[in-house]
Amino acid sequence: MIEISNLTFDYPGHRALDDVSLTVQSGSVTALVGPNGAGKTTLMRCIAGLETPLSGSILVNGIDVNEKPREVHRLMGYLSDFFGLYQDLTVGQCLEYAAESQGLPSTVVHDAIMLTARQLELSDRLQQVSGSLSRGQRQRLAIGQAIIHGPKVLLLDEPASGLDPEARANLASLFRHLQTIGMTLLVSSHILAELDEYSTHILSLRNGRVLENRALSGSYPAISHRRIRLKLSLADLRLADWLGNRPEAILIKADEKDAEFDFHGDLTAQSKLLRELIAASFQVTSFSEQKENLQQSYLQSVSTMPEPKYS
C-alpha cells in the first residue's frame, strides 16, 4: 500500500530522514517506533504530502505523493500529534465539514456522519460543542474527521498520548475494527505496550534511518511462520522427540510438559498438527500462538544495530 524509496528529508542543519526505503503492506497495522527525533513525525508528514522531501519517492496505492499529493489525500486520513478541532462547532458540524471538504457528495454526507459517529461512539454527542468534549472524545472526533471519507490508509501520530487506560482500550478496539474493514494503519507511539495490542508489523526508526521493518510473529492469521506454545496436563517423555521429528516445527525449548516452537505452515497445517498431537495421546491443555512482544523486539533491534557515525 505504501512504498518508499530512498527518501531523504533535511531540516536546516539536520537530516531528519536519510535514504529511507520501506514498504507497508495493505491491510496491516504498522507500529512506527523510535526515540524522540528519530524521524517518525517527519516520515508521516512526508507520506501525507504535507512536507516535500529533498529526494526519494513515496507511492501510496501506486500514486506518487510528490507528484500528485492531492490525489493521495483522497486515499488518506491523517491525525497529527498535536491535532486541533473547531472548538465552537458541534460534533455534527465538525464531521459535516470534514465530509464535505473531503469532497463527499451531499447525498451521502448524512449517512457518512451517522456511520462515523457510530463507529466512534459519538452518536449521542452530535449536538455537543467539540470544545466541551473529554480528551478521549476529542481524540475520537479527530479520528472521525480523518476517516469520514473512507480512506484506504490512516496515519496516526501518537494517537493515544494523554488518554486514560479506558480511552486507550477503546482506541485499540477501534483500530482493530478499522483493520478488519480493510484499512491500512500506520501508528506511531512511544508506548509500545499499547501498540502491542493491535499491531501486525513493526517499523523501527532511529536517527532518520530504518532499523527494522517486518511482520510481528503471531500477528497475522495468514502468516506462514509463528511461535506456538504447547502445554500438557500429564508429563510425557516423548514430547521433545515427537516435535523434533516434525519438519514444520523448529523446537525452541521443550520438557515433558511444556514446549515452545516456531511453526512453519498455514492454519490448516497448524490444525492438523494439533489433531495429530491428540491422536498420539498427548494430554494437550493449551496450544496457543505466542504474539511477539513489541517492546522486546524493539529493544533487541536497537541493541543489535550499530550507531550511525557522524562527522
Added chain:
Amino acid sequence: MNPEFKRNLWLVFTPQRLIVTPILLALVFASVAMFNKIDFVNNLYGLARIMFVFIVWFWGLRSANSSITNELRDKTWDQQRMCALQPWAMTWGKLFGATAFEWYAGLICLIVAGIFGWMAQGSSAIVNLLTLVSIAILIHALSIALNLHTSQFESRAIQQGGVGWFGLFILFIIWSVSAKWFAFESIDWWGMAFPAAYFLLFGGLLFACCAVFSAWRSMSNALQVRTIPWAWPLFAIVLAVYMAGFVSDTNSLYVFFTTALLVAVAMTYIALITEPTGLLVWQRLKRRQELGDWRGWLERLPLWPTTLLLAFAFALLASFNLTGWIGTPSLNLFFGLAPLGVALMLLRDVCVFLFFTLAPNAKRTFSSALFYLIVIDLLLPFLAQIAGLNYLRYLLLPVDLMNPWNGVFIMLIHAGIAFGLFCWRLRLRLRLRSELNTNFS
C-alpha cells in the same frame, strides 16, 4: 454550498447577532437623523460611510487575518491542507466567510449610504461606495495572501497574530492618496484626464483583483497545487504600468522602463527578505537540476530571482534610451546612478544577503544579513560623507548626479565581488552537506 464558507457562517453568525446588529445600527442612524433634522441626508450619508469603513475595513481586516492565523494556532491547518477543496473555493470561502458578519453589518451601512448618498450626490455617491467596497476586498485578500506567504517559513509571525497589520499600512497609503485625489476634479494618467472618483474606483478594483489573485496563488501553494513563479513578475509589470502613468514626463517609454526598474528592485527586496533563502532552497534546486526536472525546478524557485531578472531587463531597456535619461530629470534625481548601476547594486545586495543567510552554524542569519546590508548601503557611505572622504563615499556608493554612468563600473566591481563570495559559500556549503551525507551513510 462551499464547505469553508458554510463553516465560517456557522462560526460567525448566531441568531442573536443576526437580530441585534440591524437594530443597533438602526438606532445609531435614527439618533443621528433626529439630532440634525435639517441636514440629515448628508449626515447619514457621511456616518454610514464612516461606519462601513470601521466595520468592514478595520474589523473585517482583523477577521480576515484570523482566518489563517487561527487555523495555524488551533492546529487545524493540516486538515485543511489535506482537504479536497480547490484553492479558489478555499480562498473565497475564507475571504467572504471569515468576514461574513462584517459584510452583513457593512451591507446595512451601504444601503443607508446608497439611499442618502443618491439623494445628496447622485450617481457619484454610488461610485464612491463601490470604491470603498473594492478597497475592503483588497485589504482582506491582501491579509490572507500575506499570512499564507509568511506561514510557509515564519511560524513566529503567525503565532504573534499574523502580518495582517500590514494591511493597515496599505490602508494608510490608500487613505492618504485618495484624500489627496478627491481634492482634484480629474487625475492625469498616461496623458489622459480621468474623473478622480472613477479613477479611484478603477485603482481599487484593479488592486482588489490583484490581491484576490495573490491570495488564490498563495492558497494554491498551501494546498499543494504547485505553481511556477510567473505571477510575481507580471504583477511588477502591472504595478509599473499603473505607476508610470502618473509621471508627467515627455518620454513615456523611458518613464515606463525606469519606473518598472524601480518597482522590480523594490519587489526583489521584499521577496528576498520574506522568503526562505537557506541552504535547503539551493539543495532542492540542485536536486531538481540533477534530475533534469525543470518544471519542478521552477516550482521550487523563490520569487526574488524573477524580479531580479526583470530589473536587469528594464535596466537594459532604459539604458538604450539615453535621450530619455536627459529628458527625465525627476527620475534622474531619483537615482543619481544609471539604470544598469541600479540593477547591479540590487545584484550586489542580493548576493550579500544570501552570503550571510548561508553562513554555517549561525543563528539569526536573517537579522545579520539585514544588518550588513544596512551597513553597506547606508551607514558606511554616510560615515564617509560626513568625514569628508568623498572619494571613499563614491567608491562605496557611486551616486553622481552630474554623470550617473560613471558609477556603473564601480557597481560592476561591487556586484562581481559579492557574486563571487556568494558562489564560493554556496559551493562550500553544498559540498560539506554532501560529504556529511556520505559519512552519515
